[in-house]
Amino acid sequence: MADRVARLKYSHSDPLFRFSGLRPVSVSNRESIDALLRGEVDVSFVPVTYASRHRDELVVIPKFAIYSDGPVLSARLFRGSGSGYAAVSDTSVNAMALRKLMGIEFEFVDDPVAALDRYGGVLVIGDEALRLVDAGTPHIVDVGELWKLRVGRPLVYAVMAARRDADPTFVDNVVRALDASLNRFQSSPRELVGEVAHRIDVSERLILEYYSAMHYRVDERVMAGLEEELRIFGLPPL
Numbered sequence: 001m002a003d004r005v006a007r008l009k010y011s012h013s014d015p016l017f018r019f020s021g022l023r024p025v026s027v028s029n030r031e032s033i034d035a036l037l038r039g040e041v042d043v044s045f046v047p048v049t050y051a052s053r054h055r056d057e058l059v060v061i062p063k064f065a066i067y068s069d070g071p072v073l074s075a076r077l078f079r080g081s082g083s084g085y086a087a088v089s090d091t092s093v094n095a096m097a098l099r100k101l102m103g104i105e106f107e108f109v110d111d112p113v114a115a116l117d118r119y120g121g122v123l124v125i126g127d128e129a130l131r132l133v134d135a136g137t138p139h140i141v142d143v144g145e146l147w148k149l150r151v152g153r154p155l156v157y158a159v160m161a162a163r164r165d166a167d168p169t170f171v172d173n174v175v176r177a178l179d180a181s182l183n184r185f186q187s188s189p190r191e192l193v194g195e196v197a198h199r200i201d202v203s204e205r206l207i208l209e210y211y212s213a214m215h216y217r218v219d220e221r222v223m224a225g226l227e228e229e230l231r232i233f234g235l236p237p238l
Helices: 011-017 029-037 048-053 093-102 126-134 143-151 168-187 192-198 206-213 221-234
Strands: 006-007 025-027 043-047 060-067 074-079 085-088 105-111 121-125 139-142 155-163 213-219
Touching: 006 011, 011 060, 011 126, 011 139, 011 168, 011 192, 011 206, 011 213, 025 029, 029 043, 029 048, 029 060, 043 060, 048 085, 048 093, 048 155, 048 221, 060 121, 060 143, 060 168, 060 221, 074 143, 085 155, 093 121, 093 143, 093 155, 093 221, 126 192, 126 206, 139 143, 139 168, 143 155, 143 221, 155 221, 192 206, 206 213
Parallel strands: 006 025, 006 043, 085 105, 085 121
Antiparallel strands: 043 155, 060 155, 060 213, 074 121, 074 139
């Protein structure tokens, strides 16, 4: 039976959860906020776009987030052979970032790989993006890299959030479990790197590079970057 915690289903979340002892529900970006609001879980990682729009219904836990501070690898606008732009349907933060920085609009698709034949650029995120990177698929821009060049701050993809009526002791226990998992991963990353590379069928070298690009612990600089990000997005602060 799962604990009342949700993790995002992509590999970026594995360092937080693999050694935590928690039994999280695995959800998509779009499912994460619904699981929290419906009371199916008490704690979830939620894309900042959804967290902002539902800020009165949740509490952000300023301990962990999922963010990059430069190239991210798992969010790229890949070059296609058609015209116009498409994005995988589960993205919100990365699509918003490219709208604001590049002035482009997207059609949303469920099969981003097939969309490469129809569109000039396809925004792909998560494990599918890592597989395309590993295969050497050309890209137009890496979202994290562009954000760092233009904005000069980290790009926060998801924040840790709790229901307002969640038991504070439960939330504290989740924070400690995530901290322990992250410490274990950082002290000896090879085990998880090998697992993830095998699971999503990419090279260990790429996963090592990827986890070097992903960041999780939050400080004042990250919170200031999140505030600027939401301002650029035209969304309410958290």
